[in-house]
Amino acid sequence: MNIGTAARQSCLPPKTIRYYEEIGLLTADRAANGNRDYSNEDVHRLRFVQRSRSLGFSVEECRQLLSLYTDRDRASADVKAIATEKLGEIDRKIAELTGLREILGHLVEKCHGDLRPDCPIIDGLSGRSRDH
Amino acid sequence: MNIGTAARQSCLPPKTIRYYEEIGLLTADRAANGNRDYSNEDVHRLRFVQRSRSLGFSVEECRQLLSLYTDRDRASADVKAIATEKLGEIDRKIAELTGLREILGHLVEKCHGDLRPDCPIIDGLSGRSRDH
DNA sequence: TATAGGGGTTCCGGTCACTGGAAGCTCAAG
DNA sequence: CTTGAGCTTCCAGTGACCGGAACCCCTATA
Incomplete structure (x- = not known):
């Protein structure tokens, strides 16, 4: 074909x-x-x-x-070794993203998102945030 | 500097x-x-x-x-829009990785990982797995 | 004074896993 | 006879850098 x-x-x-x-x-x-x-x-x-x-x-x-x-x-052990290693990588990636999600989620929550210029997200990104 | x-x-x-x-x-x-x-x-x-x-x-x-x-x-709304969009992306990525983790985790679990050649991981990757 | 070192500079090429596009081929249908 | 689909090769670009070469500049030490 x-x-x-x-x-x-x-x-x-x-x-x-x-x-x-x-x-x-x-x-x-x-x-x-x-x-x-x-x-x-x-x-x-x-x-x-x-x-x-x-x-x-x-x-x-x-x-x-x-x-x-x-x-x-x-041996199936050879395959399992590669897959297990990859599983660890996936777990690490999930943990990292979950941490990110938490931080960014907090920032978004705190931002009123209106016409006013003051913005906790920008403050957080610039390191000016008070809590954490 | x-x-x-x-x-x-x-x-x-x-x-x-x-x-x-x-x-x-x-x-x-x-x-x-x-x-x-x-x-x-x-x-x-x-x-x-x-x-x-x-x-x-x-x-x-x-x-x-x-x-x-x-x-x-x-307006802070402009910032919030970008951050919210990114938050959605992160959520989608987490969901995707969690799905992956589940599938690969099952395969690894089912593999006895010894010297014998038969391997559920390989079978799963090649589409020969019975359950799912 | 010579020199060694630890900065800095630019430019070139490579990474990973593709993707897009150009130019040209064959083959079947209308 | 032309049109279009699908195949071929080759070249270049993506994103976000990293490594290394070749060179310059300044300071400290022998």
């Missing part, structure tokens, strides 16, 4: 698939006319990458996961 | 300050020998940007906030 069909089936834009090939993440056969030609197994791999990316794995991590995916003899 | 001192006082690396100048976010006077020369007010603005960036505002949003910061006659 050609790249457009593979793109639809893997939920990845054609540009992205070509990019993945360019950086050596995935390869593709070529048809007689020079077009890329994808097998069902290729599409599986594309979907695998798409899912992994959407779960927050970097392209480099996808490269690792893909080799673990292909290697049917590796 | 020179860029190193301003950097220390604003918690921004010198490279970043030069970059901000390059993109026209902030300007700086020059001393006789060509070095950048910062006033206390300049440092206030740098800190303002540093805080805003660390709260998740993009550089373009910082540009807006900075002009609202400088304009002592603007």
